[in-house]
Amino acid sequence: MSKLKFSISMSLDGFVAGPRQSREEPLGEGGESLHEWAFVTRSFHQMQGKEGGETGVDDEQAMAWSENTGATIMGRNMFGPIRGPWGDEQWKGWWGDDPPYHTPVFVLTHHAREPVEMQGGTTFNFVTDGIEAALEQASDAAGDGEISIGGGASTVQQYLRARLVDEFRVHVVPLLLGGGERLFEHLDGATADYECVESVASPTVTHYAFVRTRSG
Amino acid sequence: MSKLKFSISMSLDGFVAGPRQSREEPLGEGGESLHEWAFVTRSFHQMQGKEGGETGVDDEQAMAWSENTGATIMGRNMFGPIRGPWGDEQWKGWWGDDPPYHTPVFVLTHHAREPVEMQGGTTFNFVTDGIEAALEQASDAAGDGEISIGGGASTVQQYLRARLVDEFRVHVVPLLLGGGERLFEHLDGATADYECVESVASPTVTHYAFVRTRSG
Numbered sequence: 489m490s491k492l493k494f495s496i497s498m499s500l501d502g503f504v505a506g507p508r509q510s511r512e513e514p515l516g517e518g519g520e521s522l523h524e525w526a527f528v529t530r531s532f533h534q535m536q537g538k539e540g541g542e543t544g545v546d547d548e549q550a551m552a553w554s555e556n557t558g559a560t561i562m563g564r565n566m567f568g569p570i571r572g573p574w575g576d577e578q579w580k581g582w583w584g585d586d587p588p589y590h591t592p593v594f595v596l597t598h599h600a601r602e603p604v605e606m607q608g609g610t611t612f613n614f615v616t617d618g619i620e621a622a623l624e625q626a627s628d629a630a631g632d633g634e635i636s637i638g639g640g641a642s643t644v645q646q647y648l649r650a651r652l653v654d655e656f657r658v659h660v661v662p663l664l665l666g667g668g669e670r671l672f673e674h675l676d677g678a679t680a681d682y683e684c685v686e687s688v689a690s691p692t693v694t695h696y697a698f699v700r701t702r703s704g
Numbered sequence: 705m706s707k708l709k710f711s712i713s714m715s716l717d718g719f720v721a722g723p724r725q726s727r728e729e730p731l732g733e734g735g736e737s738l739h740e741w742a743f744v745t746r747s748f749h750q751m752q753g754k755e756g757g758e759t760g761v762d763d764e765q766a767m768a769w770s771e772n773t774g775a776t777i778m779g780r781n782m783f784g785p786i787r788g789p790w791g792d793e794q795w796k797g798w799w800g801d802d803p804p805y806h807t808p809v810f811v812l813t814h815h816a817r818e819p820v821e822m823q824g825g826t827t828f829n830f831v832t833d834g835i836e837a838a839l840e841q842a843s844d845a846a847g848d849g850e851i852s853i854g855g856g857a858s859t860v861q862q863y864l865r866a867r868l869v870d871e872f873r874v875h876v877v878p879l880l881l882g883g884g885e886r887l888f889e890h891l892d893g894a895t896a897d898y899e900c901v902e903s904v905a906s907p908t909v910t911h912y913a914f915v916r917t918r919s920g
Binding site: 500501502658660662664666667670671672675677679680682684687689691694696698 | 718878883887888893898905907910
């Protein structure tokens with residue numbers, strides 16, 4: 489099985505998305521600010537086919553986000569705002585024509601749907617038979633690469649609770665969102681299996697890397 | 705009124721005390737590790753009348769904890785494990801003969817008790833008429849000094865919710881305690897009034913300073 493990882497930005501008060509998520513603000517109020525540190529890096533610019541961007545600590549972390557990633561798994565809300573059946577199926581996700589994943593993406597959902605091929609190597613596949621099935625399909629698709637959980641919090645929590653995550657990075661931004669999706673809850677003791685192996689700070693964000701040091 | 709502040713160590717998953725607090729482990733399982741960064745500093749050594757200790761970023765933060773502090777407010781559980789009436793009143797707190805406060809301390813409780821004078825300038829006073837009364841008494845006692853909320857989480861939250869806190873520091877340690885007392889919850893939007901004005905990292909802890917930038 490390919491290595492399973494995630495890399496996620498979190499506010500100092502523990503949220504990976506802000507309160508009152510909506511079609512206009514899919515990351516909730518203030519949620520987009522959690523990713524500002526990444527948006528300004530050279531890696532992120534390159535990922536969008538743009539010149540420039542900052543180098544340094546944050547850039548290295550942004551690079552690590554996509555490095556060696558052969559497949560991505562995400563919750564349905566990370567794909568789009570539609571709930572229940574897909575309807576006319578025209579919605580192709582929050583991410584525009586050329587999503588930043590550039591890998592096969594496996595979207596967890598209760599509603600079957602044909603795969604949606606986007607530009608730049610991203611194909612959205614819809615998995616209706618649970619997180620372990622998604623992991624198997626992602627592992628087949630990833631080849632020698634790793635599998636990244638794209639989010640959101642509840643998807644990350646499901647994989648942590650199932651003791652399936654090998655390593656993760658948390659990028660803490662000194663914002664207080666006051667509400668939203670909390671990362672570290674509903675974990676059933678899963679985090680006891682991990683140890684921080686690296687912490688590195690830039691003026692705007694502190695990056696932590698955790699690896700699994702024992703099996704749950 | 706004197707300035708009201710707090711300075712608190714928090715795990716990366718948001719807890720200021722670990723799970724399963726007991727008389728043997730008043731900070732809960734893993735809770736004491738949150739303070740390791742402070743214990744090794746020169747300031748902390750001095751506070752205990754000892755030689756040595758480390759200097760640098762963490763030492764400056766440990767120094768700021770007690771600097772200009774003229775009075776301290778704490779919740780009853782920070783004083784000791786006794787619940788309900790005080791009984792024979794022999795329990796003089798977790799903190800030993802010479803508690804690290806060296807100021808008048810105002811303990812929030814529902815049960816009246818005569819003040820308890822300790823060595824080194826710490827006197828425990830017991831306040832039964834609420835957080836605002838405690839703040840007034842602490843302010844009288846503090847003189848030109850500031851008032852520090854010693855904890856725990858629920859006392860800090862009460863003062864934040866009442867919009868009475870002027871500034872605070874959070875020291876984030878890359879541990880995952882998995883449970884315990886969470887700092888940033890039950891805050892009723894209070895944190896929206898604060899802005900991070902400083903973040904500085906050592907290899908073991910990242911220190912954040914927040915100040916109130918608007919009145920709630």
